[in-house]
Amino acid sequence: MEPMIQMTGVHKEFKVVNRREGVRGSILDLFSRDYQILHAVNNVTLNIMPGEMVGYLGPNGAGKSTTIKMMTGILEPTSGEILVNKRVPYKNRTRNAQDIGVVFGQRTQLWWALPVIESFKILKEIYRIPDLEYKDNLEYYDALVGAGSLYHKTVREMSLGQRTLCDILAAFLHNPGVVFMDEPTIGLDVSMKGKIRQLVGSLNERKGTTVILTTHDMGDVDALCKRIVIIDKGKMIYDNDIEHLQQYFGAYRTMKIQFCRKTEELENKVLEKQAKEVEKWLLEKFPLAKSTAVSVEDKWIQILLNEDEIRMMQAVNCIQDNRRIMDMNLQEITTESVIRKIYEGEAG
């Protein structure tokens, strides 16, 4: 089977001007410009097979959206090759649109003032969707998420969640081979996120659509993606199954501690202060344990550490030297905490 998406040594550079300050600076900028090259995407090689659902993750500014823009043909790579469904995305974009669906969390591709069903009819014309296929999709959408009750609302009248739902339905309407989603669940409440995850999962399964998903919500990833790719400062730092991530960062452990019996009644402010102190004690005694991070989670002080740098027991003893620990529990490292760590730029 041929890959749906093939990226080979892809780079994207942006030339950014180092602007000088003030009016004088702007005038100087007109004559001599001081440029800097920013490597937004740096040598990414990636094959994605038909039907795969891949989580494309990384901290703010990592290069996720830039990659997606290259895959959809909005941007041309500086060097390297991209093929989507065996075609070069930025050449002949009209033809390529037939293969591609997009959902951008903060923008809609639907017509604001029209009832959704009218937008769908326009898309049917644009993409020349056969009558039967179109009818079949609408029926399926209604059975799946009760979309029928939304068809006659205008986008303007919709809640963010309803609009996102319709945007996703629209992206799949012409049965494209691949759908790109950039932060589809941003700003949605828990129940709507659940509904959207279920919808995307069902559509992927029924249609065998390849899905590339960027998100900052690990819940989306856990629910939908078997494989994840992590990019940081333009470079790919991980490409494997989600389960392997924990092995990859296997030396990380978390423990939770409390200093008082009635910690539940303490204000978060007090706990934050305790967490800061714990971090100070640990870093003073183990200055080389740079991965150590202390935070407050659900009224517990949570300590993430890397056992290659500091043993759990050493940390416990160090804390006990300063203050008596009342309650403690050790935890398996979660994917979420590993990713958060990467997002904070301290691991990887």
Ligand SMILES: Nc1ncnc2c1ncn2[C@@H]1O[C@H](COP(=O)(O)OP(=O)(O)OP(=O)(O)O)[C@@H](O)[C@H]1O
């Ligand atoms: N058109 C552009 N011109 C100059 N620099 C750009 C341009 N587009 C993106 N960049 C820069 O490229 C880098 C990657 O940006 P990108 O939008 O791909 O990040 P991202 O991973 O999508 O981040 P986020 O999670 O915040 O959405 C950033 O440093 C950004 O400032």
Ligand SMILES: [Mg+2]
């Ligand atoms: Mg982005």
